[in-house]
Amino acid sequence: MINLLIADDEKEVGTFLSRLFTLKGYHVQVVNSGQQFYELDFHNHHFHVAMIDLKLPDCDGLSLLRHLKTLQPRCKALIMTGYSTIKTAVEAMKLGASDYMEKPFDDISVLEAQVENLLNHCTAQHQQVVHKLAHDSGLIMGERTSMSALLETAYKVAQKSVNVLIEGETGTGKEVLSRFIHLASPRSHEPFIALNCGAISESLLESELFGHEKGAFTGATQQRKGFFEIAGNGTLFLDEIADASPAIQVKLLRVLETREFMRVGSSQILHTNARLVAASNENLQQAVMKGKFREDLYYRLNVVKLDIPALRHRKADIPLLIEHLTERNGQANRTFSDCAIEKLQRYDWPGNIRELSNVITRTLTLTDSEQTIIAEDIVLPNNHVLQPNIETKAVQTIINDPLTEWRKRLVEDFQQKKEMDLTDLLSEIKKLESIVSKEIVLQALQQTYGNRNEAAKRLHISMRKLRYILNEKNHS
Template sequence: MSNTRILVVAADEGLRAEPCRALTAAGYEPVPAASVETACEAVAAGPVGLALVHGTSVGDWRRLRRRPGAPPVVVMEAGADVPRAVRAIRYGAVDFLSAPDDPAAVLSIVRRHAVPAGGDGLVASDERTRAVLDLARRVASKPVTVLLNGESGTGKEVFARYLHTHSERADGPFVAVNCAAIPENMLEALLFGYEKGAFTGATRSHAGKFEQASGGTLLLDEISEIDAGLQAKLLRVLQEREVERLCGSHPVPVDTRVVATTNRDLREAVASGAFREDLYYRLCVFPIQLPPLRERRDDVLPLAEGFLRRLGDGGATLSPAARRRLLDHDWPGNVRELENVIQRALILADGEHVDADDLHFEMAPMAAPQAEEAGEASLDDSLRDSEHRLILDTLRQTNGSRKNTADRLGISVRTLRYKIARMRDNGVAVPDSSGMQAQTG
């Protein structure tokens, strides 16, 4: 936090003194300013995480809020009444501080609303997120493989980039590969590279992602979707620290730090035979579990305000009713869903204020069917079960080959992977290709 600049704006030096002392002691960089004009100059000079503004002593602080690149504003005024606080929030402040002389109150509100410096895209206002961020900070400088586990949309790639930018490899490349989005017959060539003539269309040699990330960090996103054959080759690369290109004649040493992510429980995948146990332990040197957004409520509003600034023109604010509605939602889609909600709200909002009516959430899952709907529900269940059986039967016929199964079903490999993931989420056991080969052998 030491590189996060916090503006403290008050005409009287005495009003600035206590907040500045509290911020310095906590490792922030306070930037005192006696006027809104001076505060605007500070914003123009470099990123500012938050502005603490004594509203009654500096005049119209809304000019700072409307400035491009302006930070969130917290209005502070000792002993102010509720109407003043409500008015400040209606004018665009993200919060109101009625005890600016209380160091604990100052730090609490700064941790809740300050935008971290460095462009990491990380918001860590909630205590649980700060605990995870502390783990990430401590392991970032260590040359170990990290496994980030969390629901879809919790920000695993953001944390992976944080690990990279806070490591000794920060000046090296950061290369990300989405293992679930790439057909298995292409993923091997993409990861390990290939020599000229290795396959039709390989008109020149090409370095794989491991080589491209040498000296830096390679993110293997959704590692659980890699098929069994490629898991064995990946294990060898992690053990030997070298890759062999397709049709290559000699191994190529690589100095690459691997960060892997998954939204599945890999221990269950190991137990079911879908994931190699030895590869799991190679990846899970330092596991970090990312909590879902519903378990870190204090991050919701800072994230929403960050999306308002990034997706809008910087001047939009959330009404008190909109804030309450955001806090009341369970966020099954996590941060990604929140970003979508804010983007829709900016389109629908009338003027600079986003109200509760502008917030449109994803459609909730349908409630349990009533008696008169039981026949329709049974039909839906039957169709879903038939699809599951068809996929499983085709996988068995093709010895687990995702590509051949997708071809026979007339769908893309990506669609097949999605359906298999949904089947597993519903408790359907889907063996990997090696398990099916063993059954047919």
């Protein structure tokens, strides 16, 4: 017989659920407080499913969940929650809850189906499903418990229509994880649209997100649908959300609050049912504290937050990642020696999986397709000091010598010549500044494999400033 445990302080709810599931042939135990829950004899009474309310008068549901999972880890837990505590319900899922249900119960048949799904849940089969979805999306679960727990939480969350915030360093695979969420969700047959907010200007980003009408601005020769409209019932992934301008943040907040938007140049209200998954390589909560990101938008996005570990924290997964990357490059038959793998594991990978992918691709390309790859075949990024392409002798002087020495020589020249055209000198200094700025930006772009957003962050300049410097180069 199926043993069902119900923990809810509302006696009417407990009585109703007891009668509902008793008629289905279950044995039901109801408790109305945390004290009654702790007094249960979990050692002699095994429960298959526990339905736990998050808000009890004498304790919170998370404490009960921890107690249950300690004594009966195989018992499936269904969290019952009000809408205002959905975020806490997601935390419960991270602690081992299998699912959650919003109260009040609008459709009892949905609740019945959830309980039946938990009872029919086969752990081995479930793991196969998660692994297949991870493979299809390009994710490697690896050997670290933290990564497996992350994907398990992402899989559970994917079933719900809630916004997700993914945080992690550049190159950790935030877009790949968002694809996993899309494939694991009921929206998997709908469009998946990805957009990098830091890669395009504010005016273009608004048009990309919401679309525009013909004649809305110069160059708008025809009506264009935005990504919210194109995504429809699918998933919209917004990468580097922290780079969205304040004006765009306001518009995003309105969409999340009302599910409504307007094309640029139009007064017609359109509706969207797209699920939003946002990502950032910087801590959004800190960005809020610094005044760089809207607090109300942050809380709208942060219904569920998933943190992807950096590659340096999961080096044990590097052999599996190598296998996946060689297969993706169409060279599944290639092998790496133990020394080669050890060399890759000793490196800290500041560019994470994206950097590893570039190294593996370059190594496979430059070595004989018949040979085993050894440590000497692998050239790590930190073995290369990227030298700037110096255009003038004056610039070479500035870079090779301390600036104080360069200034000292200028003063000595003035003392010897007794005169100097200061306007011409300042003009030359401005040219030198422009040249050096361009070379440093190019170095940063080389080191970040062309990722402009990451290059700007390393140089502590805005994307607008970076584009300005590169445009100067085009006109010099």
